[in-house]
Amino acid sequence: MRELGIGLRRVLRGRVLVQGDEEFEAISRPWDAAVDQRVVAVVEAADAADVSALVRYARQAGLAVATQPNGHAPSAGFEGTILLRTRLMNSVEVRPGERIARVGPAATWGDVLAEAGKHELVALAGSTAVVSATAFTLGGGVSWFGRKYGFAANSVRSFDVVDADGAQLTVTRESDPELFWALRGGGGDFAIVTAMEFDLHPGNGLxxxxxxxxxxxxxxxxxxxxxxxxxxxxxxxxxxxxxxxxxxxxxxxxxxxxxxxxxxxxxxxxxxxxxxxxxxxxxxxxxxxxxxxxxxxxxxxxxxxxxxxxxxxxxxxxxxxxxxxxxxxxxxxxxxxxxxxxxxxxxxxxxxxxxxxxxxxxxxxxxxxxxxxxxxxxxxxxxxxxxxxxxxxxxxxxxxxxxxxxxxxxLSHDETAAHAFPASTLARLRDIKRRRDPAGVFRSNHPVLG
Ligand SMILES: Cc1cc2nc3c(=O)[nH]c(=O)nc-3n(C[C@H](O)[C@H](O)[C@H](O)COP(=O)(O)OP(=O)(O)OC[C@H]3O[C@@H](n4cnc5c(N)ncnc54)[C@H](O)[C@@H]3O)c2cc1C
The missing domain is CATH 3.40.462.20 (Vanillyl-alcohol Oxidase; Chain A, domain 3)
Structure with missing residues (x-):
């Protein structure tokens, strides 16, 4: 483990913890501590460039990366992975004129709603404010206002991602329709999102x-x-x-x-x-x-x-x-x-x-x-x-x-992506996963191939 820590610290500016480090146990524990996730290292990335360096390093070392802002939806399948914590990437920018928010992957719905509310706007948050808006949206996201505006994922304009080669890309409906489709509900199996832009909605009379x-x-x-x-x-x-x-x-x-x-x-x-x-x-x-x-x-x-x-x-x-x-x-x-x-x-x-x-x-x-x-x-x-x-x-x-x-x-800890999707959707997601991440560098909490 010591070598892994040394190797990661050499390429990253953010924090790296491995087994044996004092805070390792505490930082690798998910919010929902009913799940014991036996990861080999935890990285707190400083920014998108750090995420890119992490993905390149992991791929070369034959390791997978599991992104987990908080761990409300953890899984026991993270054994042997590097856990990516996004805490340092928690920016929230609201552009009221355009009714658009741009958020870092750690920004919670609470963070987003506080900013949006200043302009009488709402975001498609669910029942709790303490989850990452990005994690929620990657899984589709059933909001209080889903009956009015549909899945939170369908309000997304663009994702900034790091792909399985470590490249930094902006993914929109026009630039990459396939990945844009998969990221809007298929979970964290296809790329690491480093920023997300999405529509806000009129929030008057809430x-x-x-x-x-x-x-x-x-x-x-x-x-x-x-x-x-x-x-x-x-x-x-x-x-x-x-x-x-x-x-x-x-x-x-x-x-x-x-x-x-x-x-x-x-x-x-x-x-x-x-x-x-x-x-x-x-x-x-x-x-x-x-x-x-x-x-x-x-x-x-x-x-x-x-x-x-x-x-x-x-x-x-x-x-x-x-x-x-x-x-x-x-x-x-x-x-x-x-x-x-x-x-x-x-x-x-x-x-x-x-x-x-x-x-x-x-x-x-x-x-x-x-x-x-x-x-x-x-x-x-x-x-x-x-x-x-x-x-x-x-x-x-x-x-x-x-x-x-x-x-x-x-989905609960022991359910799989097959419980969430019709067969044709699951087949399409699996095909995208095999082509976009052939080495399996991204490990979702509910892998589409699982
Ligand atoms: C009390 C409570 C209330 C809830 N209410 C609702 C609700 O009303 N509606 C609803 O739809 N859901 C609800 N959920 C479920 C919740 O939205 C999901 O569990 C959400 O994923 C948890 O967010 P998190 O920040 O803890 O994510 P984590 O558990 O930390 O991450 C979940 C997964 O998201 C992926 N992921 C996260 N960030 C990234 C990233 N930057 N790039 C790539 N992949 C990433 C990873 O695959 C990761 O395993 C609720 C959960 C709880 C505990």
């Missing part, structure tokens, strides 16, 4: 928040959720979540150990507000945080953890949320039975996400109108078995309404 009830209201809230989502305009996103708060003393008293049901809402320009009265009619509200939002607060709606967490997520796309599916969900995860999971969520999709577009990237479209996402946090390592078993029970109860496909950004 509104959102959460309504929380005790879980005993789950049936009424589900009925209203189905009624509202059946009519929702594309600018309104509504999610239904069954929650089990842990009994931890740091939680405020009403939430400690509480079984609850929540509705999370985000909308633009007042779209669909009148529909939300269906929820206001349900008694027993514990709190209602809805109101006008600053773009920077978008990531707070669903109150997801922002500190590193050991978690197992299992997601399924639902072909329908009809009477039978709603009953199956409430039977299998009804009041007080969510544990040992912390949440069982149904997101309303549809709208622009379901539209087949000629100019779409590899993310394509999502025909299924809802997504089920079940999260288990491993407060102790022994919880892994029970968490997975609980997720299986709920997924099995809904198997008659699941398609088997999942959005790329919702």
């Amino acid at each position: 509104y959102g928040g959460r309504i929380l009830w005790p879980a005993t209201r789950a049936a009424a809230v589900m009925a209203a959720f189905r009624e509202v989502t059946a009519q929702a305009p594309d600018g309104l996103s509504v999610w239904f979540t069954l929650l089990q708060f842990p009994p931890f003393p740091e939680l405020p008293e009403p939430l400690r150990g509480l079984s609850a049901v929540a509705i999370d809402v985000a909308s633009l320009d007042g779209e669909g507000h009148d529909l939300l009265r269906a929820f206001e009619a349900i008694p027993g509200v514990i709190f209602d945080t809805r109101g006008p939002l600053a773009a920077a607060d978008l990531g707070a709606i669903a109150a997801e953890p922002t500190d590193p967490t050991d978690a197992f997520v299992h997601s399924e796309l639902l072909t329908d949320l009809d009477d039978a599916a709603a009953a199956a969900l409430l039977m299998s995860a009804g009041p007080g039975t969510v544990a040992p999971l912390v949440s069982v969520q149904v997101r309303h999709l549809g709208g622009a996400l379901s539209v087949v577009r000629e100019d779409a990237g590899a993310a394509g479209h999502i025909a299924e109108p809802y997504m089920l996402s079940m999260v288990g946090v491993l407060f102790t390592p022994e919880m892994e078995g029970p968490v997975r078993a609980r997720q299986e029970v709920i997924a099995s109860a809904l198997a008659f309404r699941t398609s088997g496909r999942k959005p790329f950004t919702f």
Whole structure:
């Protein structure tokens, strides 16, 4: 390992850590520490030239590079790779006149939204603000505003990349349609992105928040959720979540150990507000945080953890949320039975996400109108078995309404790219991977050849 460290330090200006270095263990650990990734070195690149030097070095040494800004979506397949951390490349530039943002690969959605919000613009961020905008977008990216504007990947104008030869290129629809297509949803298997330019969208009248009830209201809230989502305009996103708060003393008293049901809402320009009265009619509200939002607060709606967490997520796309599916969900995860999971969520999709577009990237479209996402946090390592078993029970109860496909950004640790793409898309991605990266220098968290 010492030689690897010496060799990398000779060609790079950024930081290099190898096994045996004091901070190596801490810096190689992903945000989701449930995964043990046994990398041989960690590089914090200073800039695109450093990334290029790293790729050339790795290729010559017969090693692969795994880019991981944070590790919310890690994988156990990184053994023997060099882990590239992008922390030092976190620039955000917003050009309000053009409604375009240009970001470095470490810039988070929180960073982007804070800048965009100053100009009444929004970006297509998802439920958490602490992930890299680039990582999210390379996987397609299902945003709060996906119903209005489609996958985040389809708002991209250009990527600056380092390719498998170490060359620095700008990739656009015109310059390289094939790579531009693969990067918009196929993940991190084809190049290392060193900057990304994408469209921002008008963010006036941004509104959102959460309504929380005790879980005993789950049936009424589900009925209203189905009624509202059946009519929702594309600018309104509504999610239904069954929650089990842990009994931890740091939680405020009403939430400690509480079984609850929540509705999370985000909308633009007042779209669909009148529909939300269906929820206001349900008694027993514990709190209602809805109101006008600053773009920077978008990531707070669903109150997801922002500190590193050991978690197992299992997601399924639902072909329908009809009477039978709603009953199956409430039977299998009804009041007080969510544990040992912390949440069982149904997101309303549809709208622009379901539209087949000629100019779409590899993310394509999502025909299924809802997504089920079940999260288990491993407060102790022994919880892994029970968490997975609980997720299986709920997924099995809904198997008659699941398609088997999942959005790329919702693949769990042990699922593969084959779960995310139709066969023809996967075949095209594999062909591009074989031709563009024949030596396999890039190692994605969900490799298309895996
Ligand atoms: C709490 C939580 C909420 C979430 N909500 C949503 C949501 O609403 N919608 C949604 O779509 N997803 C959501 N996700 C999933 C999330 O978007 C993905 O897991 C995302 O990839 C994580 O970002 P990260 O910065 O941790 O990426 P990492 O896990 O660090 O990287 C993921 C992969 O991206 C690739 N990659 C990253 N940067 C580069 C680069 N510069 N060049 C080439 N490849 C690169 C690599 O292959 C890497 O393995 C959520 C995840 C969590 C934990």
